[in-house]
Amino acid sequence: MPTATLKNSLQVAYTDEGEGTALLLLHGYCGSRRYWDDVLPLLRSEFRVIAPDARGHGETQATEGAYSMEQLAEDASLLLDALHVKQAFVLGHSMGGYTALAFAEKYSSQLLGLGLLHSTTYPDDENGKAGREKVAQRVAEEGIRGHIDDLIPKLFAPAHRTSMPDKLELARRIGYGTSPLGAIGGALGMKERPDRLSALEQARVPVLLLAGEADGVIGPEKRFPASGPNVKSVLLSGAGHMGMMEAPEAFADAILDFVRSASGAESR
Template identity: 55%
Template structure:
C-alpha cells in the first residue's frame, strides 16, 4: 500500500505490509525507505511494518523552509493517525533518530518503544553545525548529487566501501532521489536540534540504541551517552553507519529480539 499526502496534513510517502504489532522504519539523511528493503522481509513475517520516506526525500513531497525534528516527528504522527495506529515501535536511522526522539518527547503515549539506529541524542557540535551550513550551501551551488557522492561512501565501514561497492552505488542512487529543498531543509533542521539526552534518561519506554563498530559519522563517545534498565545498547561488528545495508540480517535479529523481550515483559 502506498500513499503520499492527506487532505488534512502532510503525509509521507510510505509502504506497509504484514499484520500484528506496528513497526515503523525511518531512514537517514539523503536516503529513502529503500534503505530498509533488506530488513523488511524478516520483520514483515511477524509484524505490521511501515517504511516511510522523510519529507523532501524520494516519494515524500518537499515543502519550503527548515525541516525541524519536531516537524518530522509530526509527519510520523500523521502516518499513525491516518491508519488509526494507537501505538507503534518506531526505529529511526541517523537523521530519523533525531526526529524519533522528538516524537518520544512529545507523544510518548503513541509509542510502544523506540530505537535510535546509528544516531545520537546529543546536539550538533559547533564544528558539525558549520558542516550543516556548508552542506546546505553546496546543495544550492552544486546540487544534491555532489553531496551524495561525497557523503554516501563515508557511511559504510572502510572495508565495506570496496567489498560492498554495489551497495554503495545503490545507496548513491537512492540519494539522488532527494530534492534540493529536502536536502537543505533537513540539513538545517539537524543543525537546530536540541540535546535530547533527557528523553532517553527519563522515558518509561523501552529503548534500543544500535551503533556500528566502524561508524565514522557517530563516534563512540556519542553513541551511548545514557544507560539504564530500559535501554538496550548494541554494537554491530563490521558495520559503519548503514547496518540496514551492511548487515541487514543481524539488524533485523536485534530489532526482533528487542520487540520480543518488551512484548514479553508487557505480557
C-alpha cells in the same frame, strides 16, 4: 506504492507490510524507505512494518525551509493516525533517530518503544553546525549529486567501501532521488536540533541503542548515551553507519530480539 495526505497537507509515500504490532522505521538523511529493503522481509514475518519516506526525501512531498525534528516527528505521528495505528515501536536511523527522540517527547502516548539506529541524543557541535550550513549552501548552488557522491562513502565502514560496491551504488541512487529542498531542509533541521539525552533518561518505554563498530559518523563516545533496565545496547561488529545494508541479518535480529522482549514484558 501507497501514499497518504496527512492532516498537515503533506503527501507521504510509505511502505506498509506485515501484521501485528507496528514498527515505524524512520530512515536517515538523504535516504528513503528503500534503505530498509534488506531488513523489511526479515521483520514483516512477525510484525507490521511501516516505513515512510521523510519529508523531501524519496517520493514524499518536499517543502521549503528547515525541517525541524519536531516537524518530522509530527509527520510521523500524523501518518500513524492516517493508518489508524494507535501505538508503535518507533525506530530511527541517523536523522530518523533524531526524529524518533522528538516523537518520544511530543507523542509519548503513541510510543510502545524507542530505537536509535546509528544515531545519538547529542546535538551538533559548532563545527558540525557549520558543516550543515555548507551542505545546504552547496546543494542550493550545485544541486544534489556532488553532495551525495561525497556523503555516501563516509556512511560505510572503510572495508565495505570496496567490498560492497552494489550497496554503495544503491545508496547513491537513493540519495540522488532526494529533493534539493529535502537535503537543504534536513541539513538545517539537524543543525538546529537540541540535546535530547533527557528523552532517553526519562523514557518509560523500552529503548534500543544500536551502533556500528566502524561507524565514522557517530563516534564511540556518542553511541550509547544512556543506560538502565529499560535500555538495550547492541554493537554491530564491522558495520559502519549503514547496518541495515552492511549487516542486515544482524541488524534485523537486534530489532526482533528487542521488540519480542519488549512485547513480552508488556504482555506480562
